[in-house]
Amino acid sequence: MSELPFRSLSPYLRARFGREVHRVALDAGSTCPNRDGSKGFGGCVYCDVDGSGNAELKSGFQLAEQLERGIERVLRRDPNSGVIAYFQSYSNTYVERSRLKEVLQVVEPYLKDRVCAVSIATRPDTLPAEALELLSELAQRVPVWIELGLEAADDALLAKIKRFHTVQDFSSAVERSQAAGLEVIGHAILGLPGDGREGARRTARLFAETGVDGVKVHNLMVLRRTQLEQWYRQGAVAVLDTETYVDWLADFIERLAPHQILHRLSGDAPADERIAPTRQVHASEIRMRLLAELEGRKSRQGCRLGERSQPVP
Ligand code: SF4
Numbered sequence: 036m037s038e039l040p041f042r043s044l045s046p047y048l049r050a051r052f053g054r055e056v057h058r059v060a061l062d063a064g065s066t067c068p069n070r071d072g073s074k075g076f077g078g079c080v081y082c083d084v085d086g087s088g089n090a091e092l093k094s095g096f097q098l099a100e101q102l103e104r105g106i107e108r109v110l111r112r113d114p115n116s117g118v119i120a121y122f123q124s125y126s127n128t129y130v131e132r133s134r135l136k137e138v139l140q141v142v143e144p145y146l147k148d149r150v151c152a153v154s155i156a157t158r159p160d161t162l163p164a165e166a167l168e169l170l171s172e173l174a175q176r177v178p179v180w181i182e183l184g185l186e187a188a189d190d191a192l193l194a195k196i197k198r199f200h201t202v203q204d205f206s207s208a209v210e211r212s213q214a215a216g217l218e219v220i221g222h223a224i225l226g227l228p229g230d231g232r233e234g235a236r237r238t239a240r241l242f243a244e245t246g247v248d249g250v251k252v253h254n255l256m257v258l259r260r261t262q263l264e265q266w267y268r269q270g271a272v273a274v275l276d277t278e279t280y281v282d283w284l285a286d287f288i289e290r291l292a293p294h295q296i297l298h299r300l301s302g303d304a305p306a307d308e309r310i311a312p313t314r315q316v317h318a319s320e321i322r323m324r325l326l327a328e329l330e331g332r333k334s335r336q337g338c339r340l341g342e343r344s345q346p347v348p
Contacts, residue, residue: 039326040288040326040329040330040334040335040336041288041297041325041329041335041336042293042294042295042296042297042336043296043297044249044296044297044298044299047296052117052151052152054115054116054117055113055115055116055117056116056117056118056119056151056152057109057112057113057116057117057118057119058118058119058121058154059101059102059105059106059108059109059118059119059120059121060105060121060123061098061101061102061105061120061121061122061123061141062098062101062123062124063098063122063124063127063130063138064098065124065125065126065127065129065130066125066126066129067125067126067129067158067161068126068129068158068160068161068199069082069197069198069199070125074160074199075197075199077197077262078197078261078262079186079196079197079198080195080196080197080261080262080263080266081196081224081255081256081257081258081261081262081263082261083258083259083260083261083308098138098141099141102120102141102142102145105118106118106145106149117149117150117151118145118149118150118151119150119151119152119153119154119180120141120142120145120150120152120153120154121154121156122138122153122154122155122156123156124156125156126156126157126158126161127155127156127157128155128157128161128162128163128166128170129157129158129161132165132166132169135166135169136169139153139169139170139173142173142177146176146177150177151177151178152177152178152179152180153173153177153178153179153180154179154180154181154182154220155170155179155180155181155182156182156184157181157182157183157184158183158184158200159183159184159185159200159204159205159207159208159209160199160200160204160208162181162183162208162211162212164211167211167212167215167217168215170215170217171215171216171217174215174216174217175216178218179216179217179218180217180218180219180220180248180249181208181212181217181218181219181220182219182220182222182251183205183208183209183212183219183220183221183222183247184198184222185202185205185221185222185223185238185241185242186198186222186223186224186227186238187223187224187227187230187234187237187238188202188234188237188238188240188241189202189230189234189237190202192227192228192229192230192234195228195229196227196228197262202241205221205241205245206241206244206245209221209245209246209247210245213246213248218248218249219245219247219248219249220247220248220249220250220251220296220298221242221245221247221249221250221251222250222251222252223235223238223239223242223250223251223252223253223287224252224253224254224255225238225252225253225254225255225275225280225283225284225287226254226255226274226275226279226280226283227255228266228271228272232282232283232286233344235283235284235286235287236286236287236290236344237344238287239286239287239288239289239290239291240290240342242291242292242295243290243291243292243295243337243340243341246292247295248294248295248296249295249296249297249298250291250295250296250297250298251298251299252284252287252297252299252300253299253300253301253302254274254275254280254301254302254312255272255274255275256274256302256304256309256311256312257272257274257309257310257311258304258308258309258310259307259308259309259310264310267310267311274311274312275312276312277312277316277320277321277324278324280301280321281321281324281325281328282328284300284321284325284328285325285328285329285332285334286339288325288329288335288336289332289334289335289336289337289338289339289340290337290339290340290342291336291337291340292337292340293335293336293337293340295336297336300318300321300322300325301316301318301321301322303315303318
């Protein structure tokens, strides 16, 4: 058992792979059913036009070149480092089988020594059997992580924020992915409109029940060129202050299962893209405050596992 009150990613990666491991974010040029019209146009209300991507991905390099350059960048900092090839933007399994096969090929030259894991971000409703089959084949040779956006365990809220999938879609995708030999990382946002503190607890309970292997969580951020920006400017939505976020995050972690790895505890977005919160609190500060909060409560990850819904003070 870790001495930390939660399962932190870095020690887990060091113990699992025997060295430091860094992510290389990749843009495979996919799209998303919430943008191409098959489910909706305009995307989830908080998603900017880059598809929840990363500014580093705007380079326009071909995929193999992105990976090669990313690995070079990592190795300049740490020549012994391993790499997680992270297909980040949009829904990476929302493509033809032949395209997914082509995309996955780019990691092949690095599987023996450099790429320790392949991580694929996608939606729970864009995971057809043929994609799982390809990923399952790859998972025979390298750990494959599927990052599934749930965001909140509430169908009415998922409809309101225009996710256009259900909680059941998520649970089913977790089950099918794990049956295919993949590891699943669930994604949550705390502070979505109307979700509240009980929503944070509910989402953690759902993650514990579905048995996802890891969790990424962050506070709601309002980015430019999103539908959320309009709601924010109209006063229809607010963001959490740091104290409240850490308080709810502690609630969330207490309700996860003890083995689930916390891959992320906070969000970040470039200052010129972010409208709220106005001050970006660094991940290390969130972590420090969280440790203090859990210590103050004398609690830890999983200590409220299985606890049913309680009135929120
Ligand atoms: S599913 Fe992902 S990429 Fe698509 S609109 Fe929503 S957040 Fe953006």
